[in-house]
Structures are given as C-alpha cells and as structure tokens.
Amino acid sequence: STQSGHYDRDYNEYKSYLRKCERSFHLFQPKMSHSTFNYQWNSAQIQLRDLLDHEYSSETQKPDPDRVSAFQSTAVLYIKYIQVFRKLEECYYQIVHPQKRIVLRHVLDGTIGRLLELKNEMVQLEFSEYHFFDDILSDMKLAPYDIEIPVPRYFTQEIEKDIKDRMKLMAETLAKYRVDDATDKKEKSTDCDSALIPLL
Numbered sequence: 213s214t215q216s217g218h219y220d221r222d223y224n225e226y227k228s229y230l231r232k233c234e235r236s237f238h239l240f241q242p243k244m245s246h247s248t249f250n251y252q253w254n255s256a257q258i259q260l261r262d263l264l265d266h267e268y269s270s271e272t273q274k275p276d277p278d279r280v281s282a283f284q285s286t287a288v289l290y291i292k293y294i295q296v297f298r299k300l301e302e303c304y305y306q307i308v309h310p311q312k313r314i315v316l317r318h319v320l321d322g323t324i325g326r327l328l329e330l331k332n333e334m335v336q337l338e339f340s341e342y343h344f345f346d347d348i349l350s351d352m353k354l355a356p357y358d359i360e361i362p363v364p365r366y367f368t369q370e371i372e373k374d375i376k377d378r379m380k381l382m383a384e385t386l387a388k389y390r391v392d393d394a395t396d397k398k399e400k401s402t403d404c405d406s407a408l409i410p411l412l
Contacts, residue, residue, distance in 0.1 A: 249306045253316065256299040260323070263292055283337040287348055290330040294359050297323045305365050320364070327361075 267289065276282040300320045307313060335341055345359065368375070 249303045252299050253303045253307070253312075256296050256303070257319070259292065259296050259299075260319070263289065263296070279337055283334060284348065286330055286333050286337065287343065287345055288352075290327065290334065291345065291348060291352065291354070291359050293323060293327050293330060294361060297327060297361070301362065301364050317366075324364070 276285065297320070300316060300323060304313060304316045304320055307316065334343055349356065349359070
C-alpha cells in the first residue's frame with residue numbers, strides 16, 4: 213500500500229507537470245515556420261499522457277505471472293517511449309525558443325530515464341541485453357528504423373569544449389611520445405656505434 217501510494221504521488225506530480233508543459237506549449241505557440249515542431253511536441257505530450265494513464269491504470273499495475281506476456285507488455289511500452297523520445301529529441305534540436313527548450317529538456321530527460329527503467333525490466337525478464345521485437349513491430353506496423361535510438365544531439369553539443377580539450381591533450385601527449393621515442397632511438401643508435409668503434 214505504501215508503494216502504491218508512492219506511485220500514485222509520483223504519477224499525480226508528473227501529470228501536473230505535463231499539464232504545465234501543455235500550457236507552456238499553447239502560451240509560446242508562434243505563428244511561424246517552427247509550427248511543425250510545435251505540433252510535433254504537442255503530439256509527443258499527448259502520447260506521454262496516454263502512456264502514463266495506461267501505466268498507472270489498475271489493470272497494468274497488477275503483476276503478470278507469465279514472463280513472456282510481461283515482456284511483451286514491457287516491450288510495447290518501450291517502443292512507444294522510443295517514438296516519443298525521437299519526437300522530443302528532434303523538437304529540442306530544432307526549436308530555439310529559450311523557455312521552450314527548458315521545458316522540453318525536462319520532459320526529454322524524464323523520457324530517457326523511463327526508457328532506461330523499461331530496458332532494465334526487459335533485461336530482468338529475458339536475462340539478456342539483446343531483444344527481438346519482430347512480432348511487435350509487425351503488429352504495430354513499424355520498421356526497425358522506427359525504434360533506433362539516436363544519441364541526443366545535445367549530449368555532444370554540451371560537451372563539445374571538453375571533447376576538444378581532450379583531443380588537444382591526446383594530440384600533445386602523442387606528439388611528446390613521438391619526440392621521446394625518436395630521441396631514445398637516436399641514443400640507442402649512438403651507443404651501438406660507440407660500442408662498435410673498438411672492434412674496428
């Protein structure tokens with residue numbers, strides 16, 4: 213009962229947050245060429261709300277004794293969250309409005325966190341990190357490309373400076389190693405020549 217109350221509280225808090233996000237969407241809706249990604253964001257928000265309603269319904273919270281059936285249900289949720297993630301990631305990359313990006317980032321990070329949780333559940337159910345979704349994709353009329361998980365572009369954008377500094381350090385280290393190696397070889401060659409002189 214305590215765990216159920218904890219889930220209900222988290223669910224209500226997240227639902228409240230999603231409603232705030234939807235209000236932000238309508239508040240910041242511009243009449244410009246970015247409307248495509250605004251509608252895509254709104255579509256993702258609706259999908260998220262439907263997923264939460266499904267996950268926290270009384271039927272889905274009951275434990276499923278059949279491992280295969282439990283995996284199928286978790287896999288369907290996983291695929292649907294991937295679809296939401298792909299939409300949100302594209303929106304975050306394309307939308308430049310500062311306030312929207314703040315809201316989008318929170319929702320995007322939450323979606324990624326839920327994906328990791330579902331992935332862990334599938335690993336525990338199948339005792340494997342590799343899963344086959346052929347039958348599920350066929351039922352959902354999706355292609356394998358539709359469930360590919362791209363690396364969020366903001367990952368590389370935010371650590372771009374760190375990556376450049378790291379590459380610079382590696383280049384300097386390799387250059388120093390080459391100089392040291394060339395010096396060692398020259399010293400060894402000199403030692404060999406000096407050792408051969410008495411023999412001549």
